[in-house]
Amino acid sequence: MNRGLYGKLAVNNIKHNRQFYLPYLLTGMLTVAFFYTMLYLNHNPGLDELPFGAVDVKLVLGLGAVIIGFFSVIFLFYTNSFIMKRRKKELGIYNILGMEKRHLAKVIFLETFFSAVGAIGGGLVAGIAFSKLMCMLLYAMIGYHAEIVFYVSESGVVSTILLFAGIFMLTFIYNLFQIQLAKPVELLHGSSQGEREPKTKVLLAVIGAAALGGGYYLALTVADAVSAITMFFVAVLLVILGTYCLFTAGSIAVLKLLRKNKNYYYKSRHFTTVSGMIYRMKQNAVGLANICILSTMVLVTVSTTLCMYLGVEDALKRRFAHEVSVVSYYNAMPEHPEEVDALAEASLKDSGRVLTGHSAMLNMSLTAVRTDDGFSVTGIGAGTDYSISDVVLLTILPKSDWENYTGEMVGELGCGEIALAASSAYEKGTLALDNETYQVKQIYAYPETDHDYLDDMADDSVFMIVPDREALGQIFTELKQNWDEERVSLQIKYNMAFDIDGTAEEKVAAENTLHAAITAYNDGHPSDDAKDSYSRTYVECRAQNRDEYYSLNGGLLFIGLFLGAMFLMVTVLIIFYKQISEGYEDKERYAIMEKVGMSNAEVKRSIRTQILTVFFLPIGAAVLHVVMAFPMIKWILAAFSLNNTALFALCVAATAVVFLLIYLLVFALTSRSYYKIVGNQV
Numbered sequence: 001m002n003r004g005l006y007g008k009l010a011v012n013n014i015k016h017n018r019q020f021y022l023p024y025l026l027t028g029m030l031t032v033a034f035f036y037t038m039l040y041l042n043h044n045p046g047l048d049e050l051p052f053g054a055v056d057v058k059l060v061l062g063l064g065a066v067i068i069g070f071f072s073v074i075f076l077f078y079t080n081s082f083i084m085k086r087r088k089k090e091l092g093i094y095n096i097l098g099m100e101k102r103h104l105a106k107v108i109f110l111e112t113f114f115s116a117v118g119a120i121g122g123g124l125v126a127g128i129a130f131s132k133l134m135c136m137l138l139y140a141m142i143g144y145h146a147e148i149v150f151y152v153s154e155s156g157v158v159s160t161i162l163l164f165a166g167i168f169m170l171t172f173i174y175n176l177f178q179i180q181l182a183k184p185v186e187l188l189h190g191s192s193q194g195e196r197e198p199k200t201k202v203l204l205a206v207i208g209a210a211a212l213g214g215g216y217y218l219a220l221t222v223a224d225a226v227s228a229i230t231m232f233f234v235a236v237l238l239v240i241l242g243t244y245c246l247f248t249a250g251s252i253a254v255l256k257l258l259r260k261n262k263n264y265y266y267k268s269r270h271f272t273t274v275s276g277m278i279y280r281m282k283q284n285a286v287g288l289a290n291i292c293i294l295s296t297m298v299l300v301t302v303s304t305t306l307c308m309y310l311g312v313e314d315a316l317k318r319r320f321a322h323e324v325s326v327v328s329y330y331n332a333m334p335e336h337p338e339e340v341d342a343l344a345e346a347s348l349k350d351s352g353r354v355l356t357g358h359s360a361m362l363n364m365s366l367t368a369v370r371t372d373d374g375f376s377v378t379g380i381g382a383g384t385d386y387s388i389s390d391v392v393l394l395t396i397l398p399k400s401d402w403e404n405y406t407g408e409m410v411g412e413l414g415c416g417e418i419a420l421a422a423s424s425a426y427e428k429g430t431l432a433l434d435n436e437t438y439q440v441k442q443i444y445a446y447p448e449t450d451h452d453y454l455d456d457m458a459d460d461s462v463f464m465i466v467p468d469r470e471a472l473g474q475i476f477t478e479l480k481q482n483w484d485e486e487r488v489s490l491q492i493k494y495n496m497a498f499d500i501d502g503t504a505e506e507k508v509a510a511e512n513t514l515h516a517a518i519t520a521y522n523d524g525h526p527s528d529d530a531k532d533s534y535s536r537t538y539v540e541c542r543a544q545n546r547d548e549y550y551s552l553n554g555g556l557l558f559i560g561l562f563l564g565a566m567f568l569m570v571t572v573l574i575i576f577y578k579q580i581s582e583g584y585e586d587k588e589r590y591a592i593m594e595k596v597g598m599s600n601a602e603v604k605r606s607i608r609t610q611i612l613t614v615f616f617l618p619i620g621a622a623v624l625h626v627v628m629a630f631p632m633i634k635w636i637l638a639a640f641s642l643n644n645t646a647l648f649a650l651c652v653a654a655t656a657v658v659f660l661l662i663y664l665l666v667f668a669l670t671s672r673s674y675y676k677i678v679g680n681q682v
Contacts, residue, residue, distance in 0.1 A: 032123020208245025305560025357499030583677030
């Protein structure tokens with residue numbers, strides 16, 4: 001055959017099937033543009049000049065590129081399968097008219113080649129054209145102000161071409177196998193082959209229910225941030241497995257139960273809908289499950305990253321409860337820990353700032369294990385059998401420091417007597433700390449005020465209040481005798497907290513001066529100095545970390561919106577192809593129904609019932625998934641110092657409303673296409 005003929009056939013085939021190819025090419029172009037943009041931003045030299053969080057932002061962008069690349073393979077394969085199903089009849093006619101399969105292979109190769117050139121070329125043009133705009137959006141989200149110079153990322157272009165050329169080549173190989181393994185008659189009827197009535201797979205339905213229940217149980221019963229992070233992906237996998245199993249097996253069981261209900265089934269709009277969905281449920285179930293999972297991903301990704309961005313100030317205040325936190329470490333009881341406190345206070349005042357708050361606390365913070373009669377701190381990591389729920393953060397501090405810390409006065413404590421303040425109830429009259437036993441004289445309320453001294457990741461925290469600093473030093477000495485220094489060093493801490501006035505710039509300037517003063521103090525007191533066994537002092541400042549928080553969370557929001565847009569785009573595409581495919585399959589069926597007496601109004605009601613079921617079943621399940629995942633995601637956000645449940649609930653609700661509006665718009669557009677295909681009777 002004439003080689004030019006193959007090219008003409010390929011071009012004409014794409015034009016003739018433009019209603020299928022146009023969304024496919026548009027998806028390919030947008031996916032290419034997304035991927036290139038991510039690489040462009042990741043390689044942007046301007047990010048290297050970030051004074052804060054450059055590594056974090058580039059890491060987030062790199063991760064976003066990997067995720068987009070991974071899902072691009074899945075999405076393009078999935079949409080390609082819809083096109084091939086509609087093309088089989090056309091290719092079968094070519095085969096019967098005399099074209100051999102090797103000729104068909106050449107036509108398909110050229111169609112794939114033209115599609116690849118259009119998608120990759122168009123996507124790169126769009127990505128390059130809007131790259132500067134995307135860079136401006138990213139800079140705005142991370143709070144970075146710098147001149148943006150337009151340039152083309154050569155490495156991004158090359159990587160994009162290689163990845164998507166490989167994806168289109170794989171789709172060609174897949175299509176080639178579809179043609180080579182099929183007989184001409186099978187090709188002729190490939191686009192109209194119905195599904196045999198599926199059997200009710202009870203075992204699969206039980207597995208799905210168990211997997212979904214297990215995922216929900218993990219999400220609802222998680223009680224701390226560490227467990228939430230550890231079990232998150234396990235819960236996600238269980239919910240995905242349960243969703244696919246229940247949509248595949250559970251939906252069939254429900255439809256068959258509806259068919260057995262004669263009062264429901266033997267009505268025109270229910271009869272055609274239920275019977276049609278039963279016979280196509282194998283294909284429908286996977287598509288509906290995909291829509292459900294993708295919708296869940298959109299809701300979770302966008303709402304979570306939006307909450308993290310809007311909650312930056314809350315996260316900062318929780319992570320840095322005071323504007324300035326200073327911590328000095330000692331290898332023995334210090335004689336004059338207030339020396340650093342005085343230095344820090346003088347440095348801040350010399351910078352022109354006024355102290356609006358100041359507190360200090362000498363203490364010893366330990367990871368301990370709850371025992372039958374108290375706590376053990378030397379047994380951790382030494383082969384002792386204990387549960388993670390038994391681990392507590394134990395802070396031992398003198399009475400005077402507790403009073404300075406909380407403002408709450410403590411009664412007199414004698415030798416061997418202590419007071420307690422625990423986040424969980426403690427009702428015993430004595431407390432054993434390794435080999436020593438103490439009398440519990442008073443139990444106070446756990447302090448409600450936020451302080452930097454507490455570890456937010458701890459599931460349980462206990463303050464053990466001793467009579468004086470001498471008693472604290474005695475406990476330190478006793479623990480030191482059996483302490484494993486190779487595991488972790490045992491040190492005394494002196495925590496200092498300062499709140500200051502001023503603008504953000506003035507606070508940063510004061511904090512820089514403080515950093516310089518503390519650095520000089522550390523240099524003048526090396527860690528091997530015998531004086532007070534001083535180790536080192538560290539400074540943390542809220543104002544200096546604000547830009548870094550905004551850069552990281554802004555980068556996450558940028559990725560979240562990008563991925564959300566991509567998942568939404570593919571969700572819309574799957575719905576569109578599903579409606580188009582089912583429209584062609586239903587056209588003849590509804591025409592027959594009308595010929596045997598079904599009225600036009602009954603046809604419309606039947607179609608509306610089916611479309612509503614197909615559209616709103618997955619979105620309803622997606623909303624249920626998000627509601628059940630709410631407690632687990634809330635704990636994960638707490639790990640990032642964001643504990644504003646009301647803000648997260650608001651972000652989830654706002655994201656769901658916007659997504660539902662877009663979903664309704666897609667419903668209206670695709671329903672119209674479905675009605676046009678089915679026939680004039682609707």
